[in-house]
Amino acid sequence: MCGIVAYVGPKDAAPILLEGLQRLEYRGYDSAGLAVVNRGLKVRKVKGRVADLAAAVPARFKGGLGIGHTRWATHGAPSDVNAHPHLDGAERIAVVHNGILENADEIRAKLVADGVDFVSETDTEVLAHLIARAVKETGTLADAVRTALKAVVGTYGIAVVDAERPGEVVVARNGSPIVIGIGEKEMFAASDVAALVRYTRQVVHLEDGELAVLKADGFHTFTMDARETAKVPLTVDWDAGHYDTGGYEHYLLKEINEQPETVARTLRGRIDDRFHIAHLGGLNLTPHETRAFRRVKIIGCGSAYYSGQIGAQLIEELARIPADAEPASEFRYRNPVVEHDTLYVAISQSGETYDTLAAVQELKRKGGRVLGIVNTVGSAIARECDGGIYLHAGPEVSVASTKAFTSTAVAFALLALHFGRVHDLSPADGRRICEGLRRLPEQIREILGREEEIAALARKYADRPSMMFVGRVRGYPVAREGAQKLKEISYVHAEAYPASELKHGPLALIGPDMPTVAVVPDDELLDKNLTTLGEIRARGGQVLMVGHRMAEAKLADDCIVVPKNEVELDPILLTIPLQLFAYHAAVALGRDVDKPRNLAKSVTVE
Ligand code: F6R
Numbered sequence: 001m002c003g004i005v006a007y008v009g010p011k012d013a014a015p016i017l018l019e020g021l022q023r024l025e026y027r028g029y030d031s032a033g034l035a036v037v038n039r040g041l042k043v044r045k046v047k048g049r050v051a052d053l054a055a056a057v058p059a060r061f062k063g064g065l066g067i068g069h070t071r072w073a074t075h076g077a078p079s080d081v082n083a084h085p086h087l088d089g090a091e092r093i094a095v096v097h098n099g100i101l102e103n104a105d106e107i108r109a110k111l112v113a114d115g116v117d118f119v120s121e122t123d124t125e126v127l128a129h130l131i132a133r134a135v136k137e138t139g140t141l142a143d144a145v146r147t148a149l150k151a152v153v154g155t156y157g158i159a160v161v162d163a164e165r166p167g168e169v170v171v172a173r174n175g176s177p178i179v180i181g182i183g184e185k186e187m188f189a190a191s192d193v194a195a196l197v198r199y200t201r202q203v204v205h206l207e208d209g210e211l212a213v214l215k216a217d218g219f220h221t222f223t224m225d226a227r228e229t230a231k232v233p234l235t236v237d238w239d240a241g242h243y244d245t246g247g248y249e250h251y252l253l254k255e256i257n258e259q260p261e262t263v264a265r266t267l268r269g270r271i272d273d274r275f276h277i278a279h280l281g282g283l284n285l286t287p288h289e290t291r292a293f294r295r296v297k298i299i300g301c302g303s304a305y306y307s308g309q310i311g312a313q314l315i316e317e318l319a320r321i322p323a324d325a326e327p328a329s330e331f332r333y334r335n336p337v338v339e340h341d342t343l344y345v346a347i348s349q350s351g352e353t354y355d356t357l358a359a360v361q362e363l364k365r366k367g368g369r370v371l372g373i374v375n376t377v378g379s380a381i382a383r384e385c386d387g388g389i390y391l392h393a394g395p396e397v398s399v400a401s402t403k404a405f406t407s408t409a410v411a412f413a414l415l416a417l418h419f420g421r422v423h424d425l426s427p428a429d430g431r432r433i434c435e436g437l438r439r440l441p442e443q444i445r446e447i448l449g450r451e452e453e454i455a456a457l458a459r460k461y462a463d464r465p466s467m468m469f470v471g472r473v474r475g476y477p478v479a480r481e482g483a484q485k486l487k488e489i490s491y492v493h494a495e496a497y498p499a500s501e502l503k504h505g506p507l508a509l510i511g512p513d514m515p516t517v518a519v520v521p522d523d524e525l526l527d528k529n530l531t532t533l534g535e536i537r538a539r540g541g542q543v544l545m546v547g548h549r550m551a552e553a554k555l556a557d558d559c560i561v562v563p564k565n566e567v568e569l570d571p572i573l574l575t576i577p578l579q580l581f582a583y584h585a586a587v588a589l590g591r592d593v594d595k596p597r598n599l600a601k602s603v604t605v606e
Helices: 013-027 050-056 104-113 124-138 141-151 251-257 259-267 287-292 303-319 354-365 380-384 403-422 427-448 451-461 475-490 499-504 526-538 550-555 570-588
Strands: 003-008 031-037 041-047 065-071 093-098 156-162 169-174 179-182 187-190 202-205 210-215 218-223 295-300 323-327 342-348 369-374 387-390 466-471 493-498 516-520 543-547 558-561
Touching: 003 013, 003 093, 003 156, 003 169, 003 210, 013 031, 013 050, 013 065, 013 187, 031 050, 031 156, 041 050, 065 093, 065 156, 093 124, 104 124, 124 141, 124 156, 141 156, 141 169, 141 210, 169 187, 187 210, 251 259, 251 570, 259 403, 259 427, 287 403, 295 303, 295 354, 303 323, 303 342, 303 403, 303 475, 303 570, 342 354, 354 369, 354 380, 369 380, 369 403, 387 403, 403 427, 403 570, 427 570, 451 558, 451 570, 466 475, 466 499, 475 493, 475 516, 475 570, 493 499, 499 526, 516 526, 516 570, 526 543, 526 550, 543 550, 543 570, 550 558
Parallel strands: 295 323, 295 342, 342 369, 369 387, 466 493, 466 516, 516 543, 543 558
Antiparallel strands: 003 065, 003 187, 031 041, 031 065, 093 156, 156 169, 169 210, 179 187, 179 202, 210 218
């Protein structure tokens, strides 16, 4: 989604803003712009990339206060005029905004009737005009911003400057993240810590309904009704190096290759070999409370939801507690029945996905107990939950999720082990799972070592218009995630089905033009899966099998053999070759791997 950066301090703002915007490009954008204050406002905005903006900014673009933005169009097409910042008619106020103002048309009509001229088609421009009107009456920028925000309905993360106040920037949040960065005699703000870590690791997250005034020597935060709030800065443990490609051609390939280490980090310090249990300090649940839950409901969006399906199976298998996963985006709209003996688990890499956050807020409003499985420390979802597990996977920059997916599945394995050992999982089975978890990083490394073999298969299949992905029970979420990766980064149409459902409809699609990727773990359903392979091939369909048993490979046209772990943990390993397959298919097709069309990393709007 859109990105925001703001700076106030003794240095020139423009290079800092441009650098920050570059760091946010991965969130998705179609235009970019910035404004600095120096005896009036200086503004540059372009349709295109941050590099195009940098080229448009003249060398003498001086000023120690500024705001910048990368836009992902919602109201109005991508264009120079619709790019942010937006200004009032007198060019005194400049605003950058993430989110959507739902009553913008209504406000615009009133302002137009009052004689205000609009230059863009955006919802954001109404804010610039509202703030400009209010500032004449309130006298302070902070009060003017509060007044204007009271008139709008919708979501926002904003940063505002006033040409007549060259020493301060005002930021505010409602549903779209704003993080303040604390420097030495300088202050920053951004929609994502990625834009800040080059300058500072001390950050403060704004809550919904909070605003802040930043000056070079400090900041203060307050609510919409002007009550001061107290904030404790957090130290971010990611540095700028985490946001480099580290010598890989793409972030995606770097992040796929990081998985032995990221999985090890998710496990670190959390396995107890004495009692064969998991230590999960952040759950904030006593064994007594844990035993009282009769059900587990998991919510997340996209790949996070698919990893939740793996999680639900792990919890049912190891703890024998009924568990299921549902897209958070659906859950929040169906007026869910919230039960006191159900534990809710929200999953999010970014911790900012709007649909997931809204679902958590709905649950909390109804008194539900919610745990978060989140990668980004201090993010909105993490703050909203009653407890949870951090993934410690490091920042995921590429739009398509890979290392967060595997780390989430690993976090669920730890959670399921913990619940299992509080319930009836035997010490012997607990030990089996602990040992299996410890083997994962090395086994992932082994799969990554076969990249060339997988790349050759990806090149072989990449020119097909469509691919089917199938799996049964443990293999099904893996198939869904495999199809998701392929379609989002290579744009090859991919459908995932439970293998058992093929003959209830989709078998009609199978033929020479529709190859199938079959996820075939060596578990109690192996024979059934092999029968499915036979059915597909009998109809002229090619099969690429991803599984464990070499001997069965002859039943498929191609095969990727994956090291075997415990059956419950196998889905984690079976996912890795499908990530590499999607990556190499996308490269073969010349796609923009890290920034697939129409997608953004962090979906902070509905
Ligand atoms: C797919 C992908 C998305 C995200 C989804 C949720 O590769 O990245 O489907 O998984 O948008 O994002 P988070 O986990 O940040 O809530």
